[in-house]
Amino acid sequence: MPGRILPSFTPAEIETHNSAKSCYVTLGSKVYDVTDFVDGHPGGDDLVLEYAGKDVTEILRDEASHTHSDSAYEILDEYHIGFVASESNGKAVNGGAPQAQAAGDSEPVFATTGMSREEDLSIDTDYTEDFKTHKFLDLNKPLLLQLWNSGFSKEFYLEQIHRPRHYKGGESAPLFGNFLEPLSKTAWYVVPIMWLPPITYGTILGFAGLGSVSAASAYWAGGVFLWTLIEYLMHRFLFHIDK
Incomplete structure (x- = not known):
């Protein structure tokens, strides 16, 4: 059963989780809820709480402070709950952001997409x-x-x-x-560059052959409408059919 895409948190939201009761840390773009790990940290809870609500990338790499093995990162992954929202898409929701669900939750907020809120659509x-x-x-x-x-x-x-x-x-x-x-x-401007000349040529031939501006205009408008309708029906009921 595929898992869901985790929610995003703004830096301001993460910084509020800075106590033993609710302790979040970040490693790059990932957010971790290490509340349950605070008391069990080999180096003591004080070191974890010192970085509560902050990024721990540098301290994990600091060999002078404490060397962390690959297993330490594997343990950290068990507490992964979401991602840091970028400056361009990370806007706090009025009234407070929804709380992230625990990693073991079986149902996402939106089961079809695995998303929790609009900001999640912009996460790389x-x-x-x-x-x-x-x-x-x-x-x-x-x-x-x-x-x-x-x-x-x-x-x-x-x-x-x-x-x-x-x-x-x-x-x-x-x-x-x-x-x-x-x-x-294909760049957007290539399409009109390729298609406007033959469309213009065909339109001129049609007007000349029919000998009537009103009749040619009606045929032209009818053709645009009919092809648009055919395109819509093909994409709606053939290419994108779910059942």
Whole structure:
């Protein structure tokens, strides 16, 4: 059963959890609730509380203070509850932000997407963790070949494509991973540059052939409406059908 995408917390929210009753720390972009670990910390609870509500990246790397093994990071991962919201998307919700659910909770706030609130839509997806958790597509690798060789059930596939994933920097995930990759990306202005000339030429021929401006205008408007309707029906009831 795929896990849910964890919620985001603003720096201000994290800083409020700075006591033994509620102790949060951050490591990079990840937020950890180490409240249950405070009393059991080998170096004493004072050291943990000193960094309550703060980032612990530097202290964990500080060999002069205390050397932390890989197992220490594995233990920390057990308390992972969310991510730090970036300055651009991290806005506190009026009336207080919803509390993060414990890692063992079976139901997310929104079961379909795994999201807790709007800010979660803007969090850069951790590709490695996403693949490890959901066993879907590895965003580090070209997607087309992965999907071609996959054995996903229809139910699982539909569940995953409705689960938002945010590619870092606003870029798109690689489709081919070779010389075909640039052909999969088109700037918006290329579309009118390619299509306006033939559309203009066809319109002029139509007006000249019909010999009537009103009739040609009616045909032109009708064609635009009909093709728009066909496009909508194809995407709504054929390409994006869920059942």
